[in-house]
Amino acid sequence: MKKILIILLGPLILGPAGYFLGQMMAPEPPPAPAEMADAEMAKEKEKPGKVAAAPKEILYKMPLGKFTVQVMQPENVLHIVIDMDVYLAGASEFERLNGAEGRARLRDGAIGVLSDMAETTLWVDEGEEHNLDRLKMIEEIVRKMHRDFDAIRTARINEFSSARTSRM
Secondary structure, X not given: OHHHHHXXXXXXXXXXXXXXXXHHHOXXXXXXXXXXXXXXXXXXHHOOOOOOOOOOOOEXXXXXXXXXXXXXXXXXXXXXXXXXXXXXXXXXXXXXXXXXXXXXXXXXXXXXXHHHHHHOOOOOOOOOHHHOOHHHHHHHXXXXXXXXXXXXXXXXXXXXXXXXXXXX
C-alpha cells in the first residue's frame, strides 16, 4: 500500500514543485527589438557630443524588369526603354508582394505611372531625350507609386535608352 501511495503522490507533489523551480531558474527573455533600439538610443543620448540616430530600415530589392514607353509627338515617336528595380521596406511587405500577383500589381502600377509621365513630363524636344533628369524621374515614379504601395521607399533605373522613329 505504501508503494502505491508513493507512486501516485510522488508525481503529484514533485511535478508542480519542478515547474515552479523551473520558472524561478529560467533566464529572463531578451527585450523586444523596439525596446532594445530605445535603450541603445538612450545610451547614445547620454554620450556627450554625439547624436543618436534612428535605426536604419532594411530595404528589399524587387526587380520589375523592362518597360517600353512610347511618347507620341506630332512628327515622330520617342521610344523610351527603362529597366527598373524598386526597394521595399519590411520583410512582411516583401513576402506579400514577391509572388506572381504582387509583382504583377507592382509592374502595372509602374506602367501606369510611366504612361502618365509620357503624356506630361517626358514630352521632350528632339535630341533632348538623353538629357532627361533621371533622378527627378525616379523620384516622381516613387512618389506616385507610394500612393498605392506604402512599402516602396526608393527605386533605381538600371537601364535607360531612347530612340526616335518617324511617324507615318
